[in-house]
Amino acid sequence: MNSSVISVSELVTMFGQSVIHDGVNLSVRRGEIYGLLGGSGSGKSTLLKEMIMLLRPASGEIRVLDKDLSTLSVDEAAQLRRRWGVLFQGGALYSSLTVEENIGIGLKEYTDLPVTLIREIVQIKIEMVGLPATAARLYPAELSGGMIKRVALARALSMDPELLFLDEPTSGLDPVGAEEFDKLILELRDILGLTIVMVTHDLDSIWTVVDRLAVLGEKKVVAEGSLTDVLANQHPIVGQFFKGARGRIRSQHGK
Amino acid sequence: MTSCQADAANIVFDKSTDGSITLTSSGSWTVNALDNVAAVLEQAVKKYSHDIICWELSAVERYDSAGMALFIHYYDQLITQQCAIELIGATQQHQDMYRLLRRYIQEDKTPAPALSFRLLQPLHNIGKASVAFVQDIMAFLAFVGESFISFLYAVRHPGSIRGGAIVKHIEEAGVRALPIVALTSFLIGVVIAYQGAVQLEKFGANIFIVDMIGLSITRELAPLITAIVVAGRTGSSYTAQLGVMKITDEIDAMRTMGFEPHRFLVLPRIFALMITLPLLIFFADLIGILAGMFISHLHLNLSYTEFFNRLQTVLEVKHVWIGILKGPFFAWLIAAVGCFRGFQVSKNTDSIGRYTTMSVVNAIFLVIACDALFSVIFTELGI
Numbered sequence: 001m002n003s004s005v006i007s008v009s010e011l012v013t014m015f016g017q018s019v020i021h022d023g024v025n026l027s028v029r030r031g032e033i034y035g036l037l038g039g040s041g042s043g044k045s046t047l048l049k050e051m052i053m054l055l056r057p058a059s060g061e062i063r064v065l066d067k068d069l070s071t072l073s074v075d076e077a078a079q080l081r082r083r084w085g086v087l088f089q090g091g092a093l094y095s096s097l098t099v100e101e102n103i104g105i106g107l108k109e110y111t112d113l114p115v116t117l118i119r120e121i122v123q124i125k126i127e128m129v130g131l132p133a134t135a136a137r138l139y140p141a142e143l144s145g146g147m148i149k150r151v152a153l154a155r156a157l158s159m160d161p162e163l164l165f166l167d168e169p170t171s172g173l174d175p176v177g178a179e180e181f182d183k184l185i186l187e188l189r190d191i192l193g194l195t196i197v198m199v200t201h202d203l204d205s206i207w208t209v210v211d212r213l214a215v216l217g218e219k220k221v222v223a224e225g226s227l228t229d230v231l232a233n234q235h236p237i238v239g240q241f242f243k244g245a246r247g248r249i250r251s252q253h254g255k
Numbered sequence: 256m257t258s259c260q261a262d263a264a265n266i267v268f269d270k271s272t273d274g275s276i277t278l279t280s281s282g283s284w285t286v287n288a289l290d291n292v293a294a295v296l297e298q299a300v301k302k303y304s305h306d307i308i309c310w311e312l313s314a315v316e317r318y319d320s321a322g323m324a325l326f327i328h329y330y331d332q333l334i335t336q337q338c339a340i341e342l343i344g345a346t347q348q349h350q351d352m353y354r355l356l357r358r359y360i361q362e363d364k365t366p367a368p369a370l371s372f373r374l375l376q377p378l379h380n381i382g383k384a385s386v387a388f389v390q391d392i393m394a395f396l397a398f399v400g401e402s403f404i405s406f407l408y409a410v411r412h413p414g415s416i417r418g419g420a421i422v423k424h425i426e427e428a429g430v431r432a433l434p435i436v437a438l439t440s441f442l443i444g445v446v447i448a449y450q451g452a453v454q455l456e457k458f459g460a461n462i463f464i465v466d467m468i469g470l471s472i473t474r475e476l477a478p479l480i481t482a483i484v485v486a487g488r489t490g491s492s493y494t495a496q497l498g499v500m501k502i503t504d505e506i507d508a509m510r511t512m513g514f515e516p517h518r519f520l521v522l523p524r525i526f527a528l529m530i531t532l533p534l535l536i537f538f539a540d541l542i543g544i545l546a547g548m549f550i551s552h553l554h555l556n557l558s559y560t561e562f563f564n565r566l567q568t569v570l571e572v573k574h575v576w577i578g579i580l581k582g583p584f585f586a587w588l589i590a591a592v593g594c595f596r597g598f599q600v601s602k603n604t605d606s607i608g609r610y611t612t613m614s615v616v617n618a619i620f621l622v623i624a625c626d627a628l629f630s631v632i633f634t635e636l637g638i
């Protein structure tokens with residue numbers, strides 16, 4: 001079996017006439033935390049959406065968990081979808097369901113576990129992502145921005161998927177919350193062997209949790225590899241990204 | 256001995272002759288493979304208390320958090336039933352996962368609501384609904400007050416009136432509604448003429464069809480039918496438009512930038528509809544009478560000239576005016592209710608649908624109630 005969980009090759013994406021990706025190549029290995037970086041509008045969320053079959057690329061191949069996404073049957077697609085969890089940039093919680101129902105909906109629909117147990121699992125996830133237990137009964141409209149992120153994460157984790165896609169999970173969290181989040185991600189990866197693809201601008205996360213990363217720019221991947229590899233890259237976009245003031249402070253402090 | 260065979264997760268329990276109990280779990284304890292295990296453990300928990308249990312774990316390949324939560328759930332339950340449990344052969348992953356979940360498990364569990372509370376639930380609901388109804392009315396009055404203040408402001412500062420928006424709403428609510436208003440009022444004219452013709456023919460009083468059509472259409476039917484069409488078409492769209500703006504925080508953004516929502520969103524809509532509806536009613540009058548004339552000609556052999564002559568003598572112009580004058584009142588009700596319900600939309604997608612429905616139902620009810628009030632007033636006044 002191929003050790004890469006996701007491989008994207010020669011991907012081209014267009015919205016009407018505007019080209020967003022023009023020949024993107026990257027691969028994510030099993031069990032790693034993979035960072036997707038790039039400026040605003042560089043097409044990170046779009047790339048993520050293509051990996052989870054919400055968008056079809058204009059051309060190119062995407063393989064996820066050893067399946068070619070362009071040739072899947074409806075059943076295969078449905079099965080594949082259950083093997084990953086997604087945290088959307090804006091949360092995308094179901095606004096008519098409570099926090100508890102949002103998190104438990106996968107368990108409720110796809111398993112026959114007793115209701116009490118589902119509630120318990122949901123309660124654990126709520127605690128895990130650092131929400132107060134009282135949040136369970138609230139509706140998404142009654143949550144703060146950071147709480148929405150946490151609920152979305154809990155929902156993405158609810159089925160313990162082998163593959164996790166996170167679009168800016170720590171944006172909108174306070175620094176303490178972001179650090180706890182990073183710890184949780186690492187712990188889950190170590191215990192459950194998850195593979196995680198995350199879009200992030202958070203330099204702390206990039207330093208502490210990301211194993212390998214790709215920097216998107218100029219419609220391509222301008223650098224891919226471990227942080228040291230990427231930092232060694234001379235491409236100006238990479239330079240801007242890491243050698244700006246904030247990046248410098250962080251690299252002085254080291255890991 | 257009881258056992259079950261799940262897809263992958265499995266548990267067997269076994270009571271030996273000397274009374275010691277062994278639970279043996281195996282397979283992969285992951286979320287999609289747990290269903291039967293839960294059922295078997297449920298039985299075990301019912302059966303055993305104050306027992307000594309050996310739980311053999313070494314054959315479990317893997318846990319995910321659902322699997323571990325299930326393990327902890329039944330483990331805790333057996334412990335509370337005074338069982339002594341010895342765990343054998345827990346893997347490293349078992350221990351890691353166990354520690355991870357333990358950290359996040361809540362000790363106190365809120366009990367289910369008591370039975371007496373559930374029996375009282377209907378009363379509780381009635382009470383809540385009544386309070387909500389009163390609050391609704393208060394909120395509507397507050398809304399009306401607020402829009403009246405911005406109306407006064409507009410009167411004192413005519414330059415602040417959003418002419419462009421008014422024109423846009425007139426086009427949306429008026430010009431685009433012409434086809435449907437024409438169609439409905441034509442059909443109403445046809446129905447009245449047909450029904451009337453059948454009855455009047457019996458008495459040979461064919462010519463009175465003109466009185467009937469002329470009066471009923473202009474005074475009652477055209478205003479009412481047009482208002483109902485407009486409530487369904489425009490009232491609902493006002494609610495949905497404002498509701499979406501509420502959900503996307505646009506209304507808050509407008510407030511912070513100093514654009515009073517009442518001045519920018521509500522007044523133009525109310526003005527536009529108050530101008531549009533009387534015009535639409537006049538249009539409906541024409542089409543309705545035309546339809547009646549057409550049917551009378553076909554059915555009662557009444558020539559167009561006869562119809563016109565009779566119409567001129569029986570249809571005093573005040574009847575037409577009365578019908579048209581109802582327009583602004585109906586329009587105000589429809590637009591105010593539509594905007595009010597739009598502002599009530601809360602941040603979830605269900606509520607748009609709920610409030611849009613409410614806005615149409617309320618508007619139609621209020622229009623009919625208002626029409627009844629007019630009838631009483633006009634009768635008392637003798638007009």
Ligand SMILES: Nc1ncnc2c1ncn2[C@@H]1O[C@H](COP(=O)(O)OP(=O)(O)OP(=O)(O)O)[C@@H](O)[C@H]1O
Pocket residue numbers: 015020038039040041042043044045046047089
């Ligand atoms: N549905 C769409 N129709 C047209 N253009 C789109 C659409 N979605 C995204 N785009 C364009 O694609 C580009 C990439 O958008 P994308 O959301 O992937 O950016 P991003 O890298 O995730 O940025 P950010 O860091 O701000 O989230 C942008 O230029 C955007 O305007």
Ligand SMILES: [Mg+2]
Pocket residue numbers: 044045046089167
């Ligand atoms: Mg994005």
